[in-house]
Amino acid sequence: MTSLADTTPRREAASTPSSKKAVIAGTVGHILEWYDFAVYGYVAIHIAANFFPSEDKTASLLASLAAFGVGFAARPIGGIVFGRVGDTRGRRAVLLATLLLMAVSTLLIGLLPTYGMIGLFAPLLLVIARLLQGFSAGGETTTAAAFIVEWAPNGKRGLYGSFQQMGSGAGLLLGSLTVAAITTLLPEQAMSEWGWRIPFVIGGILAPIAFIIRRSAHETPKFNTMSEQKRQGGLAPQARGATFQRIVKAFLFSLFWSVGFYFFLSYMPTYAIRELKLDSSTVFWLSSAASLIYIIAIPISGAASDVIGRKATLLISCAVFTLASLPIFIFLNNNPTTFNYFIVVALIGLFFSMYTGPAAATLSEIFPTSSRSSGMAIGYNISTVVFGGFTPFIATWLIATFGTPLAPIYYVVASALAGGLFVITLKETAGAPLH
Known part of the structure; x- marks a missing residue:
């Protein structure tokens, strides 16, 4: 049995109030999820001093960043658990549960006593909180992508899916702006x-607002149709071998996505402060401005992939990072001014958006509805752990x-090259109906 939604020509599809509400619900919650998860990276230097004190500042920072990476270790587990729930109970249920868990774990980090107060229990509790954040994020990211893409009209999946990535970028931007404002207002010692x-x-305080918005959204038509089948x-079981192959594809597709995202959009402020010796407050403001450019470019790239194809859009991004990353950073390290830093991170955002814009749609199109949530979650999250979280x-x-x-x-160059070589092997899906 095949649903009418799966066979309708894309020119006949149109946006509906429900699909627009779904985009808002998925995006707003995703903004908060990624604000919560990523803000750790922006204050990693201060967390290092409070939870991993050491006379060797590099060792202290490495310990803090290792705790950041530990959060990713729980992501595949969260992906398996929440992915299964998403495929059996629905995408909406997962999005509500992950939002609440992320809010609680984030608030916990903000209230934890430091190493000076309770000794080794402080870094232990910090790691537990990061594991809870990772468990939540493991189910959130790919389920939000599936939720939005499944609501998208045919022929607009690239555009609709891009809003999920806008949520990630906006969460980073909100975190960057918040830290920039606090860093500007407070003396360094108080910070x-x-x-x-x-x-x-x-x-933690903003979570109830996002929860209310998400609760008002409905389950996707694709999931409801699949459940009825x-x-x-009337729904034939999938061969395990085919599902495994799709998971491997999701893993490889997410390689450059993960490395690029966490290096350029999370670690870059730390890089600028430590390696380029730029003022921390200025760096956060410039990173925020560059993030805004990145966010604006994402839906343009997603829409472009609906017109010229997923592969062309993705390959342009991979090619630029493979060929231009090293020359750009040689220039930046030889000329470490705030102006040059802004130009570099702004250009990075523009070209990286050409990968992240179509990414949610491309990843969703690899899987059929019956295994989309779990398959995406497993492939994407394992790749994120291996290549992204510890970047x-x-x-x-x-x-x-x-x-x-x-x-x-x-x-970074190696990841871009590997990503480009894999994208070449993908089948073009922009004009095809969703499984």
């Missing part, structure tokens, strides 16, 4: 002692090991 807590507390016995740690370690701030750029 280090207690000011770093404020962004986490704000995230299951009840009527700030790897970058810092590479710089310390090889004695040059250019060392992590080779890691």
Whole structure:
């Protein structure tokens, strides 16, 4: 049995009030999720001083970034658990549960006693809170993507899916703006002692608003149709081998997505402060401005992928990062001014949007509805753990090991090259109906 929605020509599809509400619900909740999850990276230096005190500042920062990476270790588990729930109970239920869990764990980080207060229990509790955040994010990211893309009219999945990535970028921007404002208003000592807590507390307070918005959205038509087909016995079971192949594709597709996202959009402020010796307050404001450019570019790239195809849009991004990353960073390290930093991160945002804009739609189109939530979650989250979550740690370690701030750029170039080679193997799906 095949649903009418799956066979309707894309030119006949149109946006509806329900689909627009779904986009808002998925995006607003995703903004808060990624504000909560990413703000840790912006205050990692202060967390290092409070939870991992050491005379060696590099060792202290590495410990703090390792705790950041530990949060990603729980993501595949969260992806498996919430992905299964999403495929059996619905996408909406997962989005409500992950939002609440993220809010609680984020507020916990903001209220934790430091190493000076309770000793080793402080970093232990911090790691537990990060694990809870990772467990939540493991189900949130891909389920939000599936939720929005399944609501999208045919022929607009690239555009609709891009709003999920806008949510990620907006969450980072909100976190960057919050930290920039607090860093500007507070003396450095106050920021280090207690000011770093404020962004986490704000995230916990805003959660009820996002929850109310999400609760008003309905389940996707694709999931409801699939559930009805299951009840009527008209849905053929999937071969395990085919599902595994799709998960591997999701893993490989997410490689460059993960490395690029966490290096350029999360670690870059730390890189600018430590390696380029730029003023921290200025760096956060410039990063916020560049993030805004990135966010604006995402839906343009998503819409472009609906017209010229997913592969063309994705490959342009991979090619630029493969060929231009090293020359750009050589220039930046030789000319470390605030103006040059802004130009570089703004250009990075523009070209990286050409990968992230169509990414949610491309990933969703790999899977059929019956395994979309779980398959995406497993492939994407394992890739994020392996290549993304520890990217700030790897970058810092590479710089310390090889004695040059250019060392992590080779890691980025390798990921872009690998991503481009994989995209070439993908089948074009922009004009095809969703499974």
